[in-house]
Amino acid sequence: MRFRRFGKTNLPFSVFSLGTMRYLASEENAVQTVARAIELGINHLETARGYGNSEQFLGKALTLLSLPRHQLYLTSKIAPTPDRDAMARCIDQSLNMLGVNYLDCLAIHGLNTEEHLAWVEAANGCMKAVWQAVDEGRIRHVGFSTHAPLGVILRAIATDQFEFVNLHYYFFNQRNRAAIELAESKDLGVFIISPADKGGMLHTPSPVLRHLCQPFTPLELTYRFLLSDPRVTTLSVGAANPGELDALLPVLDRTEPLTSDEAAALARLQSQQRTALGTDACRQCYQCLPCPEGINIPEVLRLRNLAVAYEMTSFGQYRYGMFENAGHWFPGNKADRCTNCGDCLPRCPENLDIPQLLKDTHDRLSGPPRRRLWE
The missing domain is CATH 3.20.20.100 (NADP-dependent oxidoreductase domain)
Structure with missing residues (x-):
């Protein structure tokens, strides 16, 4: 140690x-x-x-x-x-x-x-x-x-x-x-x-x-x-x-x-994300916030990034299920609250179709609600 x-x-x-x-x-x-x-x-x-x-x-x-x-x-x-x-x-x-x-x-x-x-x-x-x-x-x-x-x-x-x-x-x-x-x-x-x-x-x-x-x-x-x-x-x-x-x-x-081998493995992970997500990658700049519907857009799309790039769907479902159920420990509403108001669109430097990506994330990750373990 x-x-x-x-x-x-x-x-x-x-x-x-x-x-x-x-x-x-x-x-x-x-x-x-x-x-x-x-x-x-x-x-x-x-x-x-x-x-x-x-x-x-x-x-x-x-x-x-x-x-x-x-x-x-x-x-x-x-x-x-x-x-x-x-x-x-x-x-x-x-x-x-x-x-x-x-x-x-x-x-x-x-x-x-x-x-x-x-x-x-x-x-x-x-x-x-x-x-x-x-x-x-x-x-x-x-x-x-x-x-x-x-x-x-x-x-x-x-x-x-x-x-x-x-x-x-x-x-x-x-x-x-x-x-x-x-x-x-x-x-x-x-x-x-x-x-x-x-x-x-x-x-x-x-x-x-x-x-x-x-x-x-x-x-x-x-x-x-x-x-x-x-x-x-x-x-x-x-x-x-x-x-x-x-x-x-x-x-x-x-x-x-x-x-060098460890660095190469981490580089492979980054390359895989770029390839798998293409122009749908959320770069986590947070400029889309605040959302009028209280959706934590960057965190929702981060979970989508991981699910699409690495098939980390179980992790995404685990974390996504905590939205609206964990208070200030994991704040934000689920992606199905999106009303397609378009407020976030001009603020996104990647020109992402955020409402569509939110819908896709909800379809992929929606499941039973979750709470923090010790609650």
Whole structure:
């Protein structure tokens, strides 16, 4: 296992972190999953106040495994709130559930909207409780996790209140590149959220994707894309059981620059997208927004890009089904809300027939509604 400095926290994090949202089948499963992570060299364990029994199970694992507290780094996440007292209560609850007297890191969980940003900037808001806990030594470092639009992320980083950021950034979704760059300039630790799952459901890739990535697996290649970037500190692995951690074995110590073969495989992926999509490719410039019907046009068309280019239809259905069902975690209406108003058309530099592409995406990806796992 390799380790990297987590920005200005100066904590030496393993390049993989155990995310504990999915190990909730049982307390025994949770303990075994934590034990396997530690065995592989993972020293950062990440949970959240809102993840069901996750904090409780992690606290039990720390006790049963007699894990040395000073050799492990614990992060929990608490949702933003305008209520200072509510935040103080949540901090107490997290510490009690985990059975510890301090958190190495606390992340404001889901700083996703302008309203959330206003709450953390308010003089007497939730951050006052956070800073009090820092003064008392119960929290060592403070950051935020986010599913926000890029502009909100950049403004949150620019508040200079935070030492790290948890965000989405993958080979198949590089929209947040500017946030990675700003985080580096301010020496923030960078934690990548769920690259295996949110990065494309890469545990179960399509045959087309497997073929294009050879001789690597798609999961191995996406891990290497991220680990070869020195601005990235650690990648979340949301293992549901101990066995899922075995996928890390080929890349635990692979933080060097991309090899020529790896770079060639990534170039093949880019070439395939250009060829498969032709003049229908959405370049993710976001100039089509805002949509009068509240459709998240760029994200809808990104999912279409992936389905057409790489047959990542299952992933597209999984994410598309969350529109209108996940609130600020995955905002936007489904593509069938399009009224063909044409408002987006003159703003598209690619001259895409956006209404037709929206219809095509809905026909390809529409299915049962989905919610976030921990809800």
